[in-house]
Amino acid sequence: MKHPFLNNKKLLFYYGLFWLVIGVANALVQYLWYGTDLSAAFLSALTFFVLYPVLGGSIWFIIKYNSLEEKDLLWVMLYHLIGATILNGIWIYLTFILTKIIAPLHLQELYETLPGKLFSGYVLYVIYVLFFYSINYYQTLKEKIQKESELKSLIREAELSALKSQINPHFLFNSLNSIASLTINSPEKAQEMVINLSRFMRYSLQHDQDETVSLKDELENIKLYLSIEKVRFGRKLNPVFNIEESCQGVQIPNMILQPLFENAIKYGVYEATEPVSITTNCKNEKGHVAISIENDYDGESVRNRGEGIGLRNIRQRLELIYGSAELLRIEDQKTSFKVVLLLPKTIPA
Amino acid sequence: MTHKLKALIVEDEELARNLLKSYLKDHPVLQIIGECENGFEGVQKINELKPDVVFLDIQMPKITGFEMLELLEHKPEIIFTTAYDEYALKAFDYNAVDYLLKPFSKERMLEAVEKVVERIGNNENSHNKLEQLSTYAIDEYLDRIVVKDRHKINIIPVEAVRYIESLDDYVLIYTPDGRHMKQKTMKYFESHLNPKDFIRIHRSYIVQVGYIAEIQQYEKESYVVILKDKTKLKVSKTGYKKIKDILHF
Numbered sequence: 001m002k003h004p005f006l007n008n009k010k011l012l013f014y015y016g017l018f019w020l021v022i023g024v025a026n027a028l029v030q031y032l033w034y035g036t037d038l039s040a041a042f043l044s045a046l047t048f049f050v051l052y053p054v055l056g057g058s059i060w061f062i063i064k065y066n067s068l069e070e071k072d073l074l075w076v077m078l079y080h081l082i083g084a085t086i087l088n089g090i091w092i093y094l095t096f097i098l099t100k101i102i103a104p105l106h107l108q109e110l111y112e113t114l115p116g117k118l119f120s121g122y123v124l125y126v127i128y129v130l131f132f133y134s135i136n137y138y139q140t141l142k143e144k145i146q147k148e149s150e151l152k153s154l155i156r157e158a159e160l161s162a163l164k165s166q167i168n169p170h171f172l173f174n175s176l177n178s179i180a181s182l183t184i185n186s187p188e189k190a191q192e193m194v195i196n197l198s199r200f201m202r203y204s205l206q207h208d209q210d211e212t213v214s215l216k217d218e219l220e221n222i223k224l225y226l227s228i229e230k231v232r233f234g235r236k237l238n239p240v241f242n243i244e245e246s247c248q249g250v251q252i253p254n255m256i257l258q259p260l261f262e263n264a265i266k267y268g269v270y271e272a273t274e275p276v277s278i279t280t281n282c283k284n285e286k287g288h289v290a291i292s293i294e295n296d297y298d299g300e301s302v303r304n305r306g307e308g309i310g311l312r313n314i315r316q317r318l319e320l321i322y323g324s325a326e327l328l329r330i331e332d333q334k335t336s337f338k339v340v341l342l343l344p345k346t347i348p349a
Numbered sequence: 350m351t352h353k354l355k356a357l358i359v360e361d362e363e364l365a366r367n368l369l370k371s372y373l374k375d376h377p378v379l380q381i382i383g384e385c386e387n388g389f390e391g392v393q394k395i396n397e398l399k400p401d402v403v404f405l406d407i408q409m410p411k412i413t414g415f416e417m418l419e420l421l422e423h424k425p426e427i428i429f430t431t432a433y434d435e436y437a438l439k440a441f442d443y444n445a446v447d448y449l450l451k452p453f454s455k456e457r458m459l460e461a462v463e464k465v466v467e468r469i470g471n472n473e474n475s476h477n478k479l480e481q482l483s484t485y486a487i488d489e490y491l492d493r494i495v496v497k498d499r500h501k502i503n504i505i506p507v508e509a510v511r512y513i514e515s516l517d518d519y520v521l522i523y524t525p526d527g528r529h530m531k532q533k534t535m536k537y538f539e540s541h542l543n544p545k546d547f548i549r550i551h552r553s554y555i556v557q558v559g560y561i562a563e564i565q566q567y568e569k570e571s572y573v574v575i576l577k578d579k580t581k582l583k584v585s586k587t588g589y590k591k592i593k594d595i596l597h598f
Contacts, residue, residue, distance in 0.1 A: 169432075170408075170432045170433060173432035173450070173451050173452065174362070174365075174432045174451060176451075176452045177362075177364070177365055177368065177432065177451040177452040178362070178364040178365070179452075180368055180452040181364040181365060181367045181368035181371075182364060184367070184368070184371050185367065185371075231364070232362050232364065233362070234363055270408070270410065271410045271411065272410055273386065273387055273389075273410050273411065298411075
């Protein structure tokens with residue numbers, strides 16, 4: 001955090017204006033009311049309302065490193081006492097110098113009123129401390145509110161994109177088109193597809209992104225998805241599953257595999273004229289399950305793959321859930337594309 | 350009308366083809382003469398069978414429906430059938446008769462056929478004006494160029510394009526494995542290739558910046574670029590300015 005005066009020029013202006021008005025008023029009162037001579041009145045106002053505010057600006061740094069939430073009250077008070085003593089020492093010293101220059105005749109008087117002056121120095125210090133604490137508090141609060149709203153918009157964005165990916169419109173419309181076609185020649189198949197599509201969509205809509213599901217349930221849903229796509233792509237789509245039985249019960253983040261299969265279809269099956277296998281392996285390894293999804297693809301017609309939104313989204317979720325984005329690995333062999341996920345068996349709370 | 354209009358279906362999904370066929374069964378003026386599973390087949394059959402109208406999907410394996418259209422010698426009327434609504438504007442840039450969003454009804458499709466019949470009846474097949482009429486609605490820069498060399502269709506990634514030379518109504522596209530001819534204008538490529546990577550250095554040349562090895566002055570105010578493969582190309586005055594802007598010298 002920078003000094004509030006550097007951050008906020010307006011605040012600095014008002015701070016200066018405030019002490020200027022007070023200083024001028026004080027000098028006038030001393031001169032006109034108490035009959036102090038002009039140079040003495042000016043000197044007093046100068047030390048109290050110009051010099052002290054200038055030196056007082058540094059009190060902010062003591063505040064900054066002495067947050068009441070982080071440190072013991074006793075320590076904070078001790079630090080402030082030391083800070084106040086040093087500051088007052090400097091202030092008094094500079095006051096002597098200024099007096100010597102401006103009104104040497106009043107030096108004696110200064111000696112006599114020194115304890116009172118010191119006392120007011122400490123009182124002023126307390127006022128400044130309160131002032132800076134409130135500024136600090138206000139700034140932190142503002143930052144917190146801003147951060148919170150940023151976080152909220154991030155969450156909203158994530159939710160929206162999740163919702164969008166759950167119901168990919170092209171998938172939906174192409175499936176509906178297949179159904180329209182099936183109703184003419186094979187109504188039973190059309191019926192089956194409507195039911196599969198409904199089951200798939202219900203699953204997608206029911207589960208939140210932050211939920212966890214068993215690998216078994218997730219794979220069931222994937223198989224449902226692939227069976228719908230199989231109706232569209234026929235022999236071109238060839239799913240293969242090798243799942244170790246002991247993996248089935250492991251809890252994984254909901255819908256984390258779905259985008260990988262969507263990609264495999266989009267880049268593998270959709271661009272192919274020959275049958276494409278999508279091979280899914282699940283192995284129970286120490287501490288985690290290794291899930292790999294591999295598909296052939298034609299490197300010549302599929303270009304500029306890079307890391308799409310789907311993979312980035314998965315990485316972000318892994319980062320959020322497990323604290324590591326390295327759990328997702330990609331092996332691109334130019335004729336086949338393989339994604340390996342290492343999912344820890346326990347999900348951190 | 351003495352004979353029925355010939356229609357061809359280019360569509361990668363069998364069920365989608367079946368639906369179209371059943372919609373068009375016993376149609377009084379239109380007859381299906383064939384179907385293709387992808388754009389490669391499409392090019393071949395359209396040039397061979399010369400259909401009057403083609404029902405064309407856009408997202409297909411290997412090459413898209415749009416890329417297929419660029420390779421045709423015979424230019425039929427086009428009715429796009431797709432689940433993607435985002436290509437509608439581009440479709441009309443290609444002078445399509447209609448744009449059917451899947452799934453569509455039989456009535457909606459028959460409407461499209463009506464339009465074709467009308468268009469052919471009025472003899473307003475205006476494909477040749479296409480290039481000039483098109484406002485070049487650029488949604489994104491090309492990342493590949495599809496060309497047809499004799500009987501082979503090649504997909505060239507734009508990174509492999511060294512330079513493009515104009516040749517009357519055609520352009521020659523030079524790549525590491527030879528040159529390819531395509532019926533497109535220089536203006537088309539100038540506006541559809543990313544200007545960060547490709548500069549029109551001359552009326553007749555568009556060069557990929559990354560392939561430029563040297564720029565030489567051979568007369569006062571007259572320059573040539575030398576490519577990495579030693580090819581020398583003339584640079585016009587405005588071309589030189591563009592190179593200067595991009596390479597910051």
